[in-house]
Amino acid sequence: MGLKQNLHNFKEKNKDKKWLPAFSAIHTFLFLPNETTHNGTHIKAADDLKRTMNTVIMAMVPCLIFGMFNAGYQHHLAFGEIQQATGGFLSAEFWTLDNFSVGFWKVIPLVVVSYVVGLAIEILFAIKNSHEVEEGYLVTGMLVPLIVPIDTPLWMLAVAVAFGVVIGKEVFGGTGMNILNPALTIRAFLFFAYPTWMSGDKVWVHGAVERDQMIAAGQNVDAISGETILGSLAQGKEVAYSVWDMFYGIIPGSVGETSTLLILLGGLFLIFAKIGSWRIMLSSVVGALIMGLIFNGLVSAEVISEGSKFYGLMSTEFWQHLLIGGFAFGTVFMATDPVTASQTNKGKLIYGFLIGFLSIMIRVFNPAYPEGVMLAILLMNVFAPTIDHYVVQGNVKKRMKRLKAKVA
Amino acid sequence: MGLISKKDAKLITDPLADNNPITIQVLGICSALAITAELKASIVMAVSVLFVLGIGNVVISLMRNIIPSKIRIIVQLVVVAALVIIVDQVLKAFAYELSKTLSVFVGLIITNCIIMGRFEAFALANKPWQSFLDGIGNAAGYGLILIIVGFFRELLGSGTLLGFKVLGDPIEKTGLYAIGYENNGFMLLSPMALIVVGIIIWIQRSRNKALIED
Numbered sequence: 001m002g003l004k005q006n007l008h009n010f011k012e013k014n015k016d017k018k019w020l021p022a023f024s025a026i027h028t029f030l031f032l033p034n035e036t037t038h039n040g041t042h043i044k045a046a047d048d049l050k051r052t053m054n055t056v057i058m059a060m061v062p063c064l065i066f067g068m069f070n071a072g073y074q075h076h077l078a079f080g081e082i083q084q085a086t087g088g089f090l091s092a093e094f095w096t097l098d099n100f101s102v103g104f105w106k107v108i109p110l111v112v113v114s115y116v117v118g119l120a121i122e123i124l125f126a127i128k129n130s131h132e133v134e135e136g137y138l139v140t141g142m143l144v145p146l147i148v149p150i151d152t153p154l155w156m157l158a159v160a161v162a163f164g165v166v167i168g169k170e171v172f173g174g175t176g177m178n179i180l181n182p183a184l185t186i187r188a189f190l191f192f193a194y195p196t197w198m199s200g201d202k203v204w205v206h207g208a209v210e211r212d213q214m215i216a217a218g219q220n221v222d223a224i225s226g227e228t229i230l231g232s233l234a235q236g237k238e239v240a241y242s243v244w245d246m247f248y249g250i251i252p253g254s255v256g257e258t259s260t261l262l263i264l265l266g267g268l269f270l271i272f273a274k275i276g277s278w279r280i281m282l283s284s285v286v287g288a289l290i291m292g293l294i295f296n297g298l299v300s301a302e303v304i305s306e307g308s309k310f311y312g313l314m315s316t317e318f319w320q321h322l323l324i325g326g327f328a329f330g331t332v333f334m335a336t337d338p339v340t341a342s343q344t345n346k347g348k349l350i351y352g353f354l355i356g357f358l359s360i361m362i363r364v365f366n367p368a369y370p371e372g373v374m375l376a377i378l379l380m381n382v383f384a385p386t387i388d389h390y391v392v393q394g395n396v397k398k399r400m401k402r403l404k405a406k407v408a
Numbered sequence: 409m410g411l412i413s414k415k416d417a418k419l420i421t422d423p424l425a426d427n428n429p430i431t432i433q434v435l436g437i438c439s440a441l442a443i444t445a446e447l448k449a450s451i452v453m454a455v456s457v458l459f460v461l462g463i464g465n466v467v468i469s470l471m472r473n474i475i476p477s478k479i480r481i482i483v484q485l486v487v488v489a490a491l492v493i494i495v496d497q498v499l500k501a502f503a504y505e506l507s508k509t510l511s512v513f514v515g516l517i518i519t520n521c522i523i524m525g526r527f528e529a530f531a532l533a534n535k536p537w538q539s540f541l542d543g544i545g546n547a548a549g550y551g552l553i554l555i556i557v558g559f560f561r562e563l564l565g566s567g568t569l570l571g572f573k574v575l576g577d578p579i580e581k582t583g584l585y586a587i588g589y590e591n592n593g594f595m596l597l598s599p600m601a602l603i604v605v606g607i608i609i610w611i612q613r614s615r616n617k618a619l620i621e622d
């Protein structure tokens with residue numbers, strides 16, 4: 001009798017125990033359960049919820065690893081310990097073990113806290129309501145560490161995850177019932193609750209906040225500043241990074257969202273695996289480009305003069321908006337969340353377009369925080385069912401007309 | 409038999425829990441969201457509504473047989489407006505800073521659904537003593553939620569209670585702040601008040617399943 005049979009017997013024996021859902025959740029990670037359904041017709045397919053989630057996580061792993069290297073690189077660079085990487089994506093200065101180990105020990109705690117707190121709450125609710133643990137948190141748990149600044153205190157992350165999972169998901173009935181994307185709910189909570197840790201020029205480079213506290217304590221050290229590109233543009237400052245740096249992601253920013261190149265690869269992988277919707281991604285990019293063009297047009301028509309506080313962001317080349325900030329990451333990994341996005345094909349196009357369009361608009365006009373993807377996606381999450389409703393009604397109307405024409 | 413009979417006592421205790429104006433009837437939400445960022449403002453608001461609703465219910469009840477039903481809403485408005493002006497003037501005279509914090513929300517007690525609701529639903533059909541108890545009970549139920557929400561919002565949002573720094577000083581880094589704790593700015597924003605009220609509703613209904621409506 002092998003391990004598989006043993007585990008199955010164990011499950012049979014403890015059928016009535018309250019903690020069984022927690023065991024099953026871990027069990028089905030490794031093995032296909034033995035039990036079969038007893039009623040109704042079922043479609044047998046390989047891609048259950050767990051496989052789907054795993055595919056998305058695989059698409060994010062390159063971003064995670066890159067994020068670790070980048071965290072270490074930005075840290076060492078800001079502290080003047082290494083030279084600027086000049087060799088593009090494969091720079092020797094970037095891919096060093098030293099960079100990796102600094103980033104690794106900063107990023108892994110974020111990942112662990114995110115998963116432990118989130119899964120603990122999921123299991124708690126599953127046991128309380130005695131249903132199976134749902135796998136919804138697997139992707140959220142990986143998204144969260146990728147979209148926060150590197151030095152986010154772990155307790156803040158834990159509070160935010162608890163809030164996001166309970167208020168963003170469990171109160172609506174758990175996985176598949178949530179209106180808002182849980183990862184973005186967590187990010188939004190952090191942003192509104194602890195704004196000093198989520199914006200400004202100190203939080204994006206590991207060690208910069210600590211340096212500030214040392215200066216405040218009267219020690220004679222240099223302040224470290226690592227402004228994001230959006231931050232510099234919003235203040236009308238020169239951007240110190242080349243377009244290729246932006247594309248490769250060798251820039252300060254949240255942990256995993258800087259590398260447009262790897263996000264693009266992840267996006268293609270999701271489209272290829274038929275998990276992410278290409279309609280949403282494509283229409284979102286189109287929406288962003290159009291909004292960018294409108295702003296560029298306003299600048300070249302001299303409606304916006306150089307003195308305006310919006311000049312920096314509005315005069316940014318329209319296609320560069322795709323490379324900077326969290327736009328690419330949000331579009332590929334969060335706008336495409338199948339639960340909170342529109343369900344109909346036409347609806348997906350409208351939903352994606354508005355996300356792109358509003359992202360760039362909020363990014364330019366938001367005085368407090370020069371990024372808009374988070375708010376744009378959350379807003380469109382709320383409107384997704386409305387979009388679907390009108391798409392379906394439109395279709396019904398069209399077919400009724402056809403029917404009438406046929407009868408007459 | 410005491411001063412308050414058993415039936416009358418229910419008039420006070422019901423709105424405190426199982427028939428709470430905010431969490432069950434979902435009335436008076438606007439002011440509950442707007443002014444609960446500080447505990448002090450919540451308490452003053454609760455007391456103001458207690459005064460307006462207690463006296464107002466008695467006045468309406470005394471006049472219930474002489475108010476023509478066609479113009480009863482206007483009569484009610486006059487009564488509540490007169491009482492609110494008294495409250496507003498008292499606040500301006502003795503607690504000017506606080507009246508500035510509460511700003512228009514004192515004036516907006518006039519439009520607080522709880523007050524008109526109690527006038528219509530209770531005072532117009534009951535004797536003054538019962539009306540008084542009903543008014544006090546409903547205002548207390550409203551005030552209770554306001555104070556609970558205000559307590560959590562001020563404690564977690566500013567780290568203070570009634571202005572006292574109970575969690576330590578965030579600038580001097582004493583108390584909890586010494587180990588890296590920070591105030592939750594989200595608590596000071598109105599959306600969070602809605603979530604806190606939602607959590608109270610959640611707890612209340614999971615304790616008493618009879619309250620869950622379909």
